[in-house]
Amino acid sequence: MMELTNLLYEVEGGVATVTVNRPDKLNALNHQTLQELGQVFDAVRDDDGVRVLLVTGSGEKAFVAGADISELLAVAGNSDGAAALAGFGQSIFRKLDELGKPSIAMVNGFALGGGCELALACTLRTASDTAVLGLPEVSLGIIPGYGGSQRLARIAGPGVAREWILTGDMIPATEAHRVGVVNRMFVQEELKEGTMKMINSVLKKGPLALRFGIEAVLRGWDMSQAEGEAMETEYFGRAAVTDDMKEGMAAFLEKRKPAFTGK
Numbered sequence: 020m021m022e023l024t025n026l027l028y029e030v031e032g033g034v035a036t037v038t039v040n041r042p043d044k045l046n047a048l049n050h051q052t053l054q055e056l057g058q059v060f061d062a063v064r065d066d067d068g069v070r071v072l073l074v075t076g077s078g079e080k081a082f083v084a085g086a087d088i089s090e091l092l093a094v095a096g097n098s099d100g101a102a103a104l105a106g107f108g109q110s111i112f113r114k115l116d117e118l119g120k121p122s123i124a125m126v127n128g129f130a131l132g133g134g135c136e137l138a139l140a141c142t143l144r145t146a147s148d149t150a151v152l153g154l155p156e157v158s159l160g161i162i163p164g165y166g167g168s169q170r171l172a173r174i175a176g177p178g179v180a181r182e183w184i185l186t187g188d189m190i191p192a193t194e195a196h197r198v199g200v201v202n203r204m205f206v207q208e209e210l211k212e213g214t215m216k217m218i219n220s221v222l223k224k225g226p227l228a229l230r231f232g233i234e235a236v237l238r239g240w241d242m243s244q245a246e247g248e249a250m251e252t253e254y255f256g257r258a259a260v261t262d263d264m265k266e267g268m269a270a271f272l273e274k275r276k277p278a279f280t281g282k
């Protein structure tokens with residue numbers, strides 16, 4: 020099994036949970052933590068027993084308060100070093116696009132900078148109503164470097180992306196929820212339960228249909244409507260030859276719950 024210093028990892032009932040665990044640094048992402056996240060994402064992708072990934076932060080205060088600012092400082096004045104640092108973070112978060120299964124960020128506190136970008140890289144996001152999101156990089160004289168400028172614009176539109184990126188403001192979860200960045204919001208005490216409820220809806224569905232649904236939306240981001248529809252048709256055809264389609268239809272007609280096999 021992987022050796023993890025800055026993360027907690029457990030798998031139960033088809034749900035893998037990864038918890039960023041540097042509470043004294045508000046779970047800031049240093050190189051080691053990013054590397055470990057990469058290992059975990061690979062393990063989740065390769066483990067057929069894992070159906071959904073839940074990503075969260077340890078402690079009451081933070082999801083992830085950003086990239087580790089001490090490491091950012093180390094690339095000041097070094098354009099190539101900074102580009103490499105951004106490229107590395109991007110390559111880790113891109114693994115979430117390539118998981119083949121849904122990932123859900125449960126935002127339990129500050130999700131700033133790289134932490135907000137980690138949440139944006141997940142398929143879905145829940146948050147407590149006391150959480151705070153934001154892209155404060157401009158306050159440090161930089162811009163988001165782990166895919167955030169691209170993902171936020173695609174999730175919530177360029178208007179919201181410009182507002183968050185240019186003001187660097189702390190955005191309350193209520194506002195992030197209003198603009199669709201946070202899918203579902205709960206009071207703090209119900210965050211875990213509410214998130215698990217959403218995960219349980221997902222868990223009941225056919226794994227291949229979930230994968231095709233994720234890929235259709237993701238690939239469509241870069242396509243025209245016509246190209247996107249052609250791609251959607253292709254996935255629709257692929258879904259139609261799965262055992263899961265036969266099972267889903269049969270279960271409906273027989274008024275029973277489907278038993279999907281992911282085949």
Ligand code: COA
Binds near residue numbers: 044045085089156
């Ligand atoms: N990188 C490195 N360390 C960080 C960090 C980050 N992104 N965010 C917080 N920490 C550390 C603090 O330096 C502090 O460490 P220390 O106790 O050794 O001094 C510890 O976490 C607690 O943070 P602190 O700032 O004391 O908590 P707070 O309640 O006063 O403020 C925040 C909370 C989130 C408002 C504040 O920590 C903050 O602004 N963090 C940076 C957010 C940011 O700009 N992220 C984007 C980076 S690109």
